[in-house]
Amino acid sequence: MSAHATAEAPSTAPTPEFCGKYHFLLRRLHSLTGILPVGVFLCFHLFTNFQMLVGNFQHEVQFIHDMPALLFIEIFGLWLPIGFHAALGVVYTFTGVPNSTAYSYQDNWRYTFQRITGILALLFIFVHVAKLRWGWTFGGMLDTPFYLSGPNGEPLAKATTAIALQHAFPLAAIMYVVGVYSCVYHFANGLWTAAITWGLTVSVAAQKRWGQVCTAVGVALAIFTAGAIYASLTYKVTDQERAMVAQLEQAEASGASMEAPAMPTH
Numbered sequence: 139m140s141a142h143a144t145a146e147a148p149s150t151a152p153t154p155e156f157c158g159k160y161h162f163l164l165r166r167l168h169s170l171t172g173i174l175p176v177g178v179f180l181c182f183h184l185f186t187n188f189q190m191l192v193g194n195f196q197h198e199v200q201f202i203h204d205m206p207a208l209l210f211i212e213i214f215g216l217w218l219p220i221g222f223h224a225a226l227g228v229v230y231t232f233t234g235v236p237n238s239t240a241y242s243y244q245d246n247w248r249y250t251f252q253r254i255t256g257i258l259a260l261l262f263i264f265v266h267v268a269k270l271r272w273g274w275t276f277g278g279m280l281d282t283p284f285y286l287s288g289p290n291g292e293p294l295a296k297a298t299t300a301i302a303l304q305h306a307f308p309l310a311a312i313m314y315v316v317g318v319y320s321c322v323y324h325f326a327n328g329l330w331t332a333a334i335t336w337g338l339t340v341s342v343a344a345q346k347r348w349g350q351v352c353t354a355v356g357v358a359l360a361i362f363t364a365g366a367i368y369a370s371l372t373y374k375v376t377d378q379e380r381a382m383v384a385q386l387e388q389a390e391a392s393g394a395s396m397e398a399p400a401m402p403t404h
């Protein structure tokens with residue numbers, strides 16, 4: 139993260155015509171929601187997924203699903219803040235003036251890349267949520283189910299995640315790599331610009347130091363992501379796990395109630 143970006147803070151501001159007198163407030167809220175709750179959630183989510191490689195993924199996912207008022211937390215703690223950040227982000231993206239072609243400074247490229255990764259993150263998050271929470275299969279392209287547990291409570295979170303990535307290989311894996319790494323870059327770079335937005339890093343030296351912290355955060359999240367994808371692609375799904383998934387799918391198709399899958403599936 140270099141010192142050129144001191145010029146970035148004013149240039150990233152939304153057009154006053156659009157935001158009018160709320161420009162300052164909206165800019166602060168956009169910045170805040172990008173970090174809390176969205177960015178913090180991203181960190182927890184990627185760390186949980188990393189447990190597929192190094193820990194007890196089933197336990198972590200179960201913990202989340204056992205949280206009281208999960209839907210309420212999701213709506214007010216995640217979907218609305220992401221929706222707000224994304225909606226304003228789209229406006230900023232299409233009303234900002236990137237000048238990466240005129241000045242090939244690293245910071246101008248980062249400005250443009252922040253917007254590109256924002257749009258990619260939006261598309262990815264939409265597909266991810268639509269598939270895992272609303273059960274969309276996108277015309278059968280993403281048709282593997284996710285089950286937390288089998289008919290008798292057997293752990294299935296890792297196996298069904300692995301099936302999803304392996305079954306649609308390489309499409310699903312590419313989608314995860316592009317989508318999650320876009321989120322990671324966007325968040326790490328956003329952390330850096332947010333400190334300017336909030337007036338926390340005024341000097342070039344402070345921006346450099348904070349840049350090192352943001353880079354470390356980005357690298358850690360990138361490692362968590364690589365670990366989770368590697369664990370999913372290399373996990374050997376057993377015949378017993380496949381049989382349980384088939385059984386749950388059959389029961390779902392026939393409307394019979396077995397040990398309920400923890401999430402809307404497919």
Ligand code: HEM
Binds near residue numbers: 152170252260321333
């Ligand atoms: C994983 C989800 C996301 C996270 C964690 C996140 C986080 C952040 C953070 C921390 C910032 C820095 C704010 C600042 O400089 O004050 C930011 C900026 C930005 N975000 Fe996001 N964001 C996410 C998704 C999105 C989406 C879906 C869009 C939609 C296009 C988007 C568009 C933008 C734009 C355009 C900026 C730059 C705003 C500016 O500097 O004027 N973001 N984001």
